[in-house]
Amino acid sequence: MRTSLGPIREPALPARQSSARHLLAATALAMAALLAAAGCSTDSDDESEGGAASAPPAASPSGDPLAATVEKLLEPASSLPVPTEKLDGVAALKGKTVYYVPITQQSSQFKIIGSALTEALNSVGVSVQVCNGGANPTTISACVNQAIGANAGAVVTDAIPYGMAANALDTAQAKNIPVLITNQIIDPAHPASKTLGYVEGGGTAQLTAVADWIIVDSGGEANIVINGSTDSPSSRAYVESFQEEISTHCEDCKVTVNEISSANFPLISPSTSSAILRTPGVNYVISEFDQYLQPTLAGVQQSGKITSVKGGSGSAQLAGLQMLAAKNFLYVDAGQASTFQGWVDADAVLRLMLGTPLPEYEPVVRLFTRENVTGLNLTPEGEATGEWYGPTTFPAQFKALWGLS
Incomplete structure (x- = not known):
């Protein structure tokens, strides 16, 4: 694969401050930033929901720092970044x-x-x-x-x-x-x-992590359609971060942004299908948020490409991880603890x-795939404890900061 491996940004760091320049005066549409759901497309005429991409993941070069970053993000954290500055009063x-x-x-x-x-x-x-x-x-x-x-x-x-x-x-x-x-x-x-x-x-960190996974998984030859929300300055900035990560580290990868809006929620499915059909060779379809999953999946089915793409998403929630475990459409989902x-x-x-x-x-951001969801407690209780992401001792750590112990 041909990738450009410059200095690797750590995807779990806070959102880049430079994205703030894209902030505009928020409008009523900003309210829908998180009301959307993820989808994907395919290159065959098979419309089954559980379709798999036709090609297996490409192996990454030995010592590839991007692959190492992805491997780290696939594992739960050994400790969570609780602040160290004590709070008095x-x-x-x-x-x-x-x-x-x-x-x-x-x-x-x-x-x-x-x-x-x-x-x-x-x-x-x-x-x-x-x-x-x-x-x-x-x-x-x-x-x-x-x-x-x-x-x-x-x-x-x-x-x-x-x-x-x-x-x-x-x-x-x-x-x-x-x-x-x-x-x-x-x-x-x-x-x-x-x-x-x-x-x-973790909005920026999640989509950056998904971008890194795609680069490694595709062997540096990904052709991506991403459903990006136009509903708020932040949702736009997250997608820009995704594009920047791809362009920085993968010269042979292509990204097509399909702009969607919760104000036009019924149009997500047909717009997804149209974006796929206008973009020959698509092999990954990404949703900005899990909340867009169902209408975008419907768009993939409408396109007749369900078996030739890999689906991905951000803001992982229980339903998305259950879909991964069932090997239904999604191959990767990034979540915040x-x-x-x-x-x-x-x-x-x-x-x-x-x-x-x-x-x-x-x-705290983690990548979830069909492989590493195995064994997770995929229940509302498991989601609520935070155990998917690492140790659950952080409440006691925060209390200690506040002088409670």
Whole structure:
């Protein structure tokens, strides 16, 4: 294979700050960033759901650093990156309430993060009020205004661009209610401050990891269609990171972006089929998020190419890993440790409330394939514990940081 193996970016590091330049004023469409699902295409006329790509994975050259990166991402972490900076004064926050506002509760990811955030904050006597953003700017603003009216200790938003509820978030900070934006890249129009913090999450790291897996798996000859969401600045930036990783490390690989939008959800299937048929030789079809999986899979079936491509996705959830285990369409899925992320968010919001600078948080990202899902506890309970990603001792580690042990 011909690949260009320059310095390898570690996919598990936080999202690149340079992506922030792509942030635009968020619109109502930004709400749908996580309401989408992944799909793939094929080159034969077989429309069975469990089709396999016609060619086996190519062997990687011995000593290939990209292959080594992928191998590392296929394994659970031996330890999770809990911050080391201790936090004093947490007892003073007892009795306060934090509002958690996810963009939507339709995704299990936000339910898991919200549950972990609640458990973590409850351990220090801080309560959590969940307010479903409903994928609607008006509803999100109403949630923030509810927090303001209740004189909340802080507001944590999840997968919501600042501009989607800018007036309400501005008002919260003006009333000295700190705001933590999670699972979004930094908005240069609203930089971090004493009352505004960001925890970017693993969006970029996940798609970068998928890109690396494809390069290695294809032997450096991948022809990829990726369903990329146009719904938010962050979702666009994640896809740009995917393209950059491919172009940097694989000169013979091609990437075609099929732009999709949750506002036009019924069009995902036909647009996927059209993108495949317009791109001869496609052998990988990638979804930005697991939430787009079913309509994109339908598009692959419509194209008649289900047996000649390998499907991939990001933001792995239980259904995606079950699909991998069943050898149905997907070959790779990248996920973020959502339970761990909930405790990270708790640490960040406690520091904001106490006026303490936030450390650099490293997301925990893992690649899942048909091979390494074997033996995993693919149940809601297994997903909630965070055991798919590594040790589950991090709650005690965070508590120790906060002076609870």
